[in-house]
Amino acid sequence: MAYGLVGRQNVAVLSVLVAFLACQTARAAISLDPVPPFQWLNITSLLTGTTKPPSLYQASIGYDEASRSLIIFGGEASSGVPQSQTYLLNLDSLAWSIPTPPATLEQTPPARSAAVSGIDSAASNRNGFLVIGGKGMSGEALSDVWEFDWTNQFWHEVNISPGPSPSARWGSSGGIDIRVPPVADAVLPGPNNTFWLLGGQDSQNSFSDLWRLNISGTLSSNLPDDVEGSWEEISLKDFPGSVGQGGGVIFQQIVTSGGCNDTLIPAESCTVQNAYVITSTRDTGTVAPALDCPAPRLSPTLIPNGNAFSTSFSSQMLLLFGTFNSSLWDDGGGMKDGEVAVLDVNTQSWTRVLPSGDPGTSGTPSFPTPREGAVAVMYPQSLIGDSRKISSDIIVFGGRDASGNYLSDLWLLRAYNGLVNTTQLKWSGFGNGQLQTGANANGAGVENTFVDSCALPIAPPPTSSTTNSTSTSTSSGPGGSPTGGGGSPQNKTGSQPSLNTSLLHKLFAPLSLALLLPAFLLFRLTSLSFNSSHHAALPRIWYYVSGFLGVAGYGLGIAGIATSFTTISTPDGARPSPLGTAHGRAGLALFICLYGLLILLAILHISTKRTKHELVAGVEESRKRADSDVTEKDQLPRSAQTPSPALSVRRRTHSWGPSSWRKVREDSLSIDSGSGEMGDTTPPTQRTFEVLNRPARTRRGSGSRLGVPLTNITHPNGSHSLGDLDWLNRRRSLTAVGELDYPLDHSTPTATLAPPPSTPGTLLDPPVPVEAPSNMPPTTSIILRLLFHASLAAFCVFCLVTLWSKKAPKSTFGVFLAWTVAFYVILIGSSWRGRPDRSTLSLLFGRLRTQPAVRPTAPRPSVSDTLPDTDDNLSFPYTHHRPAYRRALLSDAVGPQSTDTEEEDDDRAEDEMRRRDISIVTSYPKRALRITNPS
Incomplete structure (x- = not known):
């Protein structure tokens, strides 16, 4: 029952594992979640005004819905100097202007860049725009907090309550999601808005701490000093921190992506492909690493998806722009086509989308150039245009491109109220298919493209010290493309380029192993090849389930190796050889061993074993026929039976004379048992007298718990003791006294015989059965099983190393590791319990944990108790009483263990008989064998 439950649990867990592993492996590559139809619109040419912001x-x-104003503050100019100017853009008139504060409130914040900002809207109490910290004019880190009043267009510094506060810094992630309403505060007056500050740096340090700023009070021209703020530090662990990263807030979660970890001077060459989702409670923050999919970027822009058409959009964070090192990473050309990478913070998976572009006046769609340090603001409705209910808009401003050029263009990423996915690329508002441009674009002709693979790393170029040696080993392959020694294409620096690996190839290998492990467990528990009982503990149906799983796993393994040759390619579309990498060579070697060589060896072993069984069956059939002839002969009357063949006779010799049993047997005369005349020398086919109740003796060697049968021990002087006699044929004449037949059977027993039943009146006790260890499988079976387990373990290690080194999701690695450990725990545990009983591991464990049963023998009866009460019996020192005649069977025991005293007695008796002339007389019909000294 326990094993049946284990088998059912294995299948149930397997189904969950396969589904989860397939999901996780697919997510490790990319997710294809539905998104709204995206379109880029360049609105720079639509803007008017003489006070436009510079690059x-x-x-x-920030953006204020009440005044319909967009604000741009600070930033680093093309001269490299931070600015302190404020610019306002009215989104109804699309005209730029600068604020006009009251005469007494004309102060402005110090110049800065890389500050954290957000909207602070609390009904009539406050309607402002908050700026926290940043990098000052001289490169110093700032920690002050300023707020801009939208109504009266003035700046004022926020009063920070005494207490712990973050150190001065710039480049932090944080802000606020405008969809989170303010809450009442029991300590600070008025509704409270919460702003987040995560990480950042100064000129000496980088930070990985998390702070929360609570803003309360009233902001107006008559109460400019009434706004108060207080800092709270949130306990945060396992966040590495970074510089040059992008960050944003979605509801109460902070999301970061990209940047560098081990430097204070961020650059494209040190960016990492990491993303984190930080969720904060009242006092504690938890960090969840997101899957790695987009190319690692420097200073990207992260903004929530404010489109409310689908509830699934509310958990999406949009990653825009940033710059990356194209010599180290290949993004498939997504960045130049305006890629929008969508991160679902609930599932922590990425979706890469290429939006439609702005056709402009030329009709050719255009996209914003890749840039770092651009800023964006989101609103759930359209920000510009006559209809504000057709979309949600994101406005992106400024930045610096990969060439170092500072930018001042303004782009609009419009997310229309619709839904597109991989099976429905066109949405309901596709219209006539003609893309529109300008503020009133309604989504006609918008069609998004989904990228079905993640960005791939390109091997770093060789160092200058190895460039010369590398170039000497590089030759031109077919078509003039440079190839390395392994035959795989290389880039112009001589290093191996990135490979585009298909999702199927990533999926098939782990799924194949996930199916093979439970298939092997079920096969061991149900197969008759491993179980001696024809009724296995598990239902027979699991045997067929194991076969189905094994075939499915085998097929997936073949598909996995096939896809490595057909789907892997370089960014330029070439088909490299999978053997050009260590991963490919190791995978091919494991495939050949586990999926090819072992299968052939198993088939060969089974065929050989079947042939051997057929031969054994033929021998057994011949033996049965012979036994049948003997039985028929025994059933005939004695007068009708064929006279017994000639038996060997040995002349009586003195014990001190030369004597050799083997020589006597060779020189013995053959006589007819009925007439006493010389006959032919044909060996007897039937022995009418058998000694069945002489127990085999065992001698215990030092350090061994199992006895050694005495019948296998040769006397030191070369002669054979009486214990070596397996058969005693009847003498040729029942009336001849002093003559004895001594034919010997020197064959070694090939099977362990079971003890015969106890017979009343025998001199010796019946043998006591001793538990013996099970027979080990043939050597070829053991070698084949060892090869299989070695290959299977190597395959498990290979998959685990690949999942770890290829930066698969930690959850996928953890599940696969747990499944592998569970397999070996069940394998070892079932073998320890002796299931299946024929497996090599079960037999080894059985010998380790099973003690041989050594049972004491009963006291030996005296000779007087066993002999008939006659005078003849009194002179016989040794008497063997024979039970009723029957043929010996393989189940007859060879003998039990005997004590040391018995062994010494028997040895002394045999030594005494060797030194004297003896006669062996068979009394018939009393059926007793008497061995006596005639003198």
Whole structure:
């Protein structure tokens, strides 16, 4: 019952594992979640006004719905100097302007860039725009907090309550999601809005701490000093921190992506492909690493998806822009086509989308150039245009491109109220298919493209010290493309380029192993090849389930190796050889061993074993026929039976004379048992007298718990003791006294015989059965099983190393590791319990944990108790009483163990008989064998 439950649990867990592993492996590559139809619109040419902002990098941006104003503050100009100017853009008129504060409130915040900002809207109490910290004019880190009043267009510094506060810094992630309403505060007056500050750096340090700023009070021209703020530090662990990363807030979660970990000077060459989702409670924050999919970027832009058409959009964070090192990473050309990478913070998976572009006046769609340090603001409705209910808009401003040029263009990422996915690329508002441009674009002709693979790393170029040696080993392959020694294409620096690996190839290998492990467990528990009982503990149906799983796993393994040759390619579309990498060579070697060589060896072993069984069956059939002839002969009357063949006779010799049993047997005369005349020398086919109740003796060697049968021990002087006699044929004449037949059977027993039943009146006790260890499988079976387990373990290690080194999701690695450990725990545990009983591991464990049963023998009866009460019996020192005649069977025991005293007695008796002339007389019909000294 326990094993049946284990088998059912294995199948249930397997089904869950396969589904989860398939999901996780697919997510490790990319997710294809539905998204709204995206379109880029360039609105720079639509803007008017004489006070336009210059090209700025890492400025602050915000939007006020009441005044319909977009604000741009600070930022680093093309001169490399932070600015302190404020710019306002009215989204109804699309005209730029600068604020006009009251005469007494004309102060402005110090110049800065890379500050954290956000909207602070609390009904009539406050309607402002908040700026926190940043990098000052001289490169110093700032920690002050300022707020801009939208109504009266003035700035004022926020009063920070005494207590712990973050150190001065710039480049932090954080802000606020405008969809989170303010809450009442029992300590600070008025509704409270919460702003987040995560990480950042100064000129000496980088930070990985998390802070929460609570803003309360009233902001107006008559109460400019009434706004108060207080800092709270949130306990945060396992966040590595970074510089040059992108960050944003979605509801109460902070999301970061990209940047560098081990430097204070961020650059494209040190960016990492990491993303984190930090969820904060009242006092504690938890960090969840997201899957790695987009190319690692420097200073990207992260903004929530504010489109409310689908509830699934509310958990999506949009990753825009940033710059990356194209010599180290291949993004498939997504960045130049305006890629929007969508991160679902609930599932922590990425979806890569290429939006439609702006056709402009030329009709050719255009996209914003890749840039770092751009700033963006989101609103759930359209920000510009006559109809504000057709979409949600994101406005992106400024930044710096990969060439170092500072930018001032303004782009609109419009998310229309619809839904597209991989099976429905066109949405309901596709219209006539003609893309529109300008503020009133309604989504006609918008069609998004989904990228079905993640960005791939390109091997770093060789160092200058190895460039010369590398170039000497590089030759031109077919078509003039440079190839390395392994035959795989290489880039112009001589290093191996990135490979585009298909999702199927990533999926088939782990799924194949996930199916093979439970298939092997079920096969061991149900197969008759491993179980001596024809009724296995598990239902027979699991045997067929194991076969189905094994075939499925085998097929997936073949498909996995096939896809490595057909789907892997370089970014330029070439088909490299999978053997060009260590991963490919190791995978091919494991495939050949586990899926090819072992299968052939198993088939060969089974065929050989079947042939051997057929031969054994033929021998057994011949033996049965012979036994049948003997039985028929025994059933005939004695007068009708054929006279017994000639038996060997040995002349009586003195014990001190030369004597050799083997020589006597060779020189013995053959006589007819009925007439006493010389006859032919044909060996007897039937022995009418058998000694069945002489127990075999065992001698215990030092350090061994199992006795050694005495019948296998040769006397030191070369002669054979009486214990070596397996058969005693009847003498040729029942009336001849002093003559004895001594034919010997020197064959070694090939099977362990079971003890015969106890017979009343015998001199010796019946043998006591001793538990013996099971027979080990043939050597070929053991070698084949060892090869299989070695290959299977190597395959498990190979998959685990691949999942870890290829940066698969930690959850996928953890599940696969747990499944592998569970397999070996069940394998070893069932073998320890002796299931299946024929497996090599079960037999080894059985010998380790099973003690041989050594049972004491009963006291030996005296000779007087066993002999008939006659005078003849009194002179016989040794008497063997024979039970009723029957043929010996393989189940007859050879003998039990005997004590040391018995062994010494028997040895002395045999030594005494060797030194004297003896006669062996068979009394018939009393059926007793008497061995006596005639003198």
